[in-house]
Amino acid sequence: MRNILIIGAGRSATSLIRYLLDKSETEDLFITIGDLSIQSAQKHIADHPNARGILLDVFNDPQRREAVQQNDLVISMLPARFHIEVAKDCLEFGKHMVTASYVSDKMQLLDQKVKSKGLVFMNEIGLDPGIDHMSAMQIIDRIRDKGGKMLLFESFTGGLVAPESDDNLWNYKFTWNPRNVVVAGQGGAAEFIQEGTYKYIPYHRLFRRTEFLEVEGHGRFEAYANRNSLKYRKVYGLEDVLTLYRGTIRRIGFSKAWNMFVQLGMTDDSYTIPDSENMSYRDFVNLFLPYSPTDSVELKLRHNLKIDQDDLMWGKLLDLDIFNTEKKIGIKDATPAQGLQKILEDKWTLQPSDKDMIVMYHKFGYELNGKKYQIDSNMVIKGEDQTHTAMAKTVGLPVAIAALKILNEEITNPGVQVPITKEVYEPILKELEDHGVVFNESEVPYLGYNPHNVVG
Secondary structure (H helix, E strand, O other), rough: OEEEEEEEHHHHHHHHHHHHHHHHHHEEEEEEEEOOOHHHHHHHHOOOEEEEEOOOOOOOOOHHHHHHHHHHHHHHOOOHHHHHHHHHHHHOOOOOEEEOOOHHHHHHHHHHHHHOOOOEEEEEEEEOOEHHHHHHHHHHHHHOOOEEEEEEOOOEEEOOOHHHHHHOOOOEEEEHHHHHHHHOOOOEEEEEEEEEEEEEEEEHHHHHOOEEEEOOEEEEEEEEOEEEOOOHHHHHHOOOOOOEEEEEEOOOOOOHHHHHHHHHOOOOOOOOOOOOOOEEEEHHHHHHHHHOOOOOOHHHHHHHHHHOOOOOOHHHHHOOOOOOOOEOOOOOOOOHHHHHHHHHHHEEEEEOOOOOOEEEEEEEEEEEEEEEEEEEEEEEEEEEOOOOOOOOOOHHHHHHHHHHHHHHOOOOOOEEEOOOOOOHHHHHHHHHHHHHOEEEEEEEEOOOOOHHEEEE
8 A cells, every 4th residue: 555644734635635535445545644733634534444634743853754754655735834844854765745835945955866866856736836837838838849939928826706705895705825815925026027128016016016817708807916927937948938927816906905905014024013912903903004182093094095985995994894893813922914814814714605716817929930829728617615615626636646646657757846847747737627627728819918908
């Protein structure tokens, strides 16, 4: 029997675990799920004979090392910063490893040692990064194979709430780690290239420089720039491309509203607030406003943001119940970002019957035989409920499929890598289609970069 260790049993692991359990009989697998919470580790198993849940603290070196040593392949679903210790164990004990996270500098430094042992450390094999890499490279390679020259590549992904579960003025709910939403875009300017010109968007302008995009059958969306698109020139072999832009999809109007929090300073994660655990939501909002002996918090906020009482932006703020005097932040030494996250989780958490929706959209521009062409490709998928989400499906399934193909020696190229080769992306994308993860392609007139599609 072949043994797989999954470290981390959070919300993104549901489809991953279900896939491997379904395959365990025919593929001779035994699945061990390790988590800091034994209840979380065991809840997915339901007495399955080919699985067990264990208590696993990744900071407990002997416990972690023993778990890694007992398995043939390790899947780390931990936060990205914790992968490296698991990776070192896998290297020492000769175990393959799979993660959905970006390759860190520390992980990349292991590449030569991983190759020397003939191991596969597959990273960035979730949704974004992951399915975006594979679906993009499949079309880019096809264009190159017929002699085309890439001119433009734009890629956008968003985790959204499905229309039937969309019941707030923000048209949004958390489908992934809420913290990542609150601090998105921080830590440096967004960098990209458009029509051969390098562009930078500093954080304080990020949510006012959005692009519009149309997804057939699903309407219009907006997107703000991801932090660093330029690194994908080398990853995708697009060093000469004129336009390269990656962004995050939201419903129209979200970014303008979110910018209110950015301008107030509520997304700052660099300092802590004294006595934050006892602070009401209303007190929290008042922290970021000038003192006035007469004006209410509501009036000061409207004046500060220059919005009227009948403005949609004001309605969105009221929708979050941010002036509540009874609800507490309840977090000791919270940063502004943590306080804001607590307020948002009250309103944006998926309810048991809620469905989420993933939207991915690629645009490819290329030249062939003196003519310019454009391909649009999109994927839209809805979740089943609060637990079996589209996010969990699109993150977890590629991880699970890759893990099994590594064990079956269908993916053999050793080293620290991402899924951009045909050996990896072709079979995984083909199997994903069986699970409803399907891209729709259309040839459209080549438009290049369209500045009329930009706000700000």
